[in-house]
Amino acid sequence: MAGMASALQRALSIADLRRIAQRRLPRSVFEFIDGGAEDELTLADNRAAFERVRIVPRVLVDVSAPQLRTDLLGQPSAAPFVIAPMGSCVLGWPQADLCLARTAAAHGIPYTLSTMATTSIERMADAVQGRLWFQLYVLKDRGLNDKLVDRAFAAGYETLVVTLDLPAGGKRERDLRNGISIPLRFSPRHIVEGLTHPHWAWQMLRGGLPEFENVRGLMGQESAGLTIAAKVGQSLDAAYSWDDLARLRARWPRKLLVKGVLHPADAVRLAALGVDGLWVSNHGGRQLDGAIASADALPRLAAALNGKLPLVIDSGVRRGVDALKARALGAQAVAVGRAALFGACAGGEAGAHRALEILIGELALAMKLAGVAAVEKIDATVLDPASLRAA
Numbered sequence: 001m002a003g004m005a006s007a008l009q010r011a012l013s014i015a016d017l018r019r020i021a022q023r024r025l026p027r028s029v030f031e032f033i034d035g036g037a038e039d040e041l042t043l044a045d046n047r048a049a050f051e052r053v054r055i056v057p058r059v060l061v062d063v064s065a066p067q068l069r070t071d072l073l074g075q076p077s078a079a080p081f082v083i084a085p086m087g088s089c090v091l092g093w094p095q096a097d098l099c100l101a102r103t104a105a106a107h108g109i110p111y112t113l114s115t116m117a118t119t120s121i122e123r124m125a126d127a128v129q130g131r132l133w134f135q136l137y138v139l140k141d142r143g144l145n146d147k148l149v150d151r152a153f154a155a156g157y158e159t160l161v162v163t164l165d166l167p168a169g170g171k172r173e174r175d176l177r178n179g180i181s182i183p184l185r186f187s188p189r190h191i192v193e194g195l196t197h198p199h200w201a202w203q204m205l206r207g208g209l210p211e212f213e214n215v216r217g218l219m220g221q222e223s224a225g226l227t228i229a230a231k232v233g234q235s236l237d238a239a240y241s242w243d244d245l246a247r248l249r250a251r252w253p254r255k256l257l258v259k260g261v262l263h264p265a266d267a268v269r270l271a272a273l274g275v276d277g278l279w280v281s282n283h284g285g286r287q288l289d290g291a292i293a294s295a296d297a298l299p300r301l302a303a304a305l306n307g308k309l310p311l312v313i314d315s316g317v318r319r320g321v322d323a324l325k326a327r328a329l330g331a332q333a334v335a336v337g338r339a340a341l342f343g344a345c346a347g348g349e350a351g352a353h354r355a356l357e358i359l360i361g362e363l364a365l366a367m368k369l370a371g372v373a374a375v376e377k378i379d380a381t382v383l384d385p386a387s388l389r390a391a
Contacts, residue, residue: 008347008354014318014339017355021092021345025200026193028178029091033341035174036285042293043285046316049293053325054387058371066367067374068360072333073159073255073277073310075131078108079360080323080375084314084337085135085161087116087212092345094207095119096352098127099344103352105130107360112161112335115148116232120213125155133159135259137166138240139232148214149252160252161279162245165260167238170287242273249274257312262297264304271308277332278305280313284337295322295329299388302330320362324370327378 011017022030036043068079083104089096097119104111110131113124125132134152139145152160179189194201215232237244249256258270259279267278280298282291294315302311313326314335323334336359343355372378 004347005350008343008351011346011354011358014342014355014358017342017346017351017358018338020347020351021342024197025092025345026190026197028175028180028190028193029200030345031174031178032088032172032180033092033338033345035172036289037170037172037287038289040285041289042282042291043289045293046282046285046295047318048316049295050316050319050322050325052387053295053329054384055321055324055328055366055370055382056384057369058382061371061373063368063371063373066364066372067376068364068367070332070375072110073257075158077110077131077333079363080327080331080333081107081109081356081359082133082312082333082335083109083111083340084335085112085114085117085133085163086337086341087114088118088210089341089344090118090207090210091204092341093348093351094203096341096344096348097124099349099352100340101128101130101132103340103344103349103356106353107356109356110159113157115214116212117214118210118212121148121151121155121157123213125157132157133161133257135161135163137163137232138237138244139235140237140239141235144215145248146251149248151214153252153254157254159255159257159276160248161257161259162248163259163283164240164245165262165281165283165287166236167240168236169233170283170289172286242269245275246273261301262292262294264300267301267304267309271305275309277310277312279335280311280331281335282315284315295326298326298329298331317359320359320364321366323359323363324366324372324378325383327375328380328383330380 007020070077070080083100097117101111105128110133112133112135114135115137134157255276257277257279258275260281261267261278280294282294294313298313310332311330312333312335313331317334317336318339326334340352340355343351370382
């Protein structure tokens with residue numbers, strides 16, 4: 001354990017944590033987390049889009065104590081970050097959902113629990129005293145959708161995040177080549193991978209097979225194991241419509257975020273429907289390969305909305321300076337998925353803490369160097385317009 005703690009402290013970037021996670025995990029598990037759809041064009045462009053944006057620093061500004069606190073959906077947040085929803089995190093580290101949620105609470109930022117987490121809505125609410133959001137996958141079983149929403153309300157979740165970019169699962173060729181399927185069928189290759197990663201294998205054996213506690217009862221399936229995960233994939237509602245979302249809006253009385261928005265026309269119509277915010281996302285490049293990068297879509301959505309709704313963005317966030325760029329492009333906050341999970345895979349809760357420590361520290365430094373004293377003062381004037389035209 002001392003060696004792990006030392007390795008985490010030596011990690012200077014999310015890329016360093018990713019390399020530690022890659023060494024620790026079997027290849028098939030690492031690529032399940034790391035990979036995207038088909039040729040992974042969108043996966044790569046998500047990162048490139050942030051990298052294309054350039055900052056024009058200002059001088060003679062008092063940046064001795066940069067202020068990272070910000071308003072996020074009407075509540076204070078210690079920094080402009082959110083932990084994005086991620087399913088099957090347990091494959092990377094036992095109880096990774098809880099590790100990430102406790103870390104988010106410790107850093108004063110929201111955590112978003114996935115429908116496909118292996119920690120139930122209620123157990124998470126009991127275990128973590130922090131800002132909790134719940135992410136809903138829309139399923140054909142409307143009764144189960146309603147139950148999930150009602151459970152999140154009863155458990156005190158402050159925000160519901162409904163994901164709309166998953167009418168079907170993307171074609172993730174790395175997973176297909178690695179024999180990763182739901183339900184998981186172990187092959188000789190997976191056994192060899194386990195034997196060559198004994199610490200990971202021991203943790204998995206000790207923790208037992210994952211239970212997707214939130215979707216127990218789907219299609220009459222009382223088990224919550226890997227079989228039900230397959231049924232969720234078969235039960236995604238490709239017919240979910242504007243009327244269905246309006247019904248959900250009426251059912252949920254707290255903040256409602258819509259995740260997976262990239263088109264300005266959709267953004268304008270969603271604002272008229274009465275949602276409380278939009279989550280700009282292409283699902284981390286895991287759905288439609290060739291979709292626009294989230295950071296390229298963000299300024300177009302912000303322009304179309306003209307301040308009518310707050311925006312959160314994910315996909316490609318790997319540096320603290322990305323949060324500065326996203327704020328300047330029109331977002332209130334960035335959501336981190338893989339970046340935080342790489343930390344958890346590298347070292348559990350300590351690794352997740354290190355990931356957020358790196359990102360928040362990088363943002364504070366970037367603000368100093370850019371001549372910006374407070375997150376709330378970041379706007380488009382810190383950006384080079386030529387870099388945006390090039391995008």
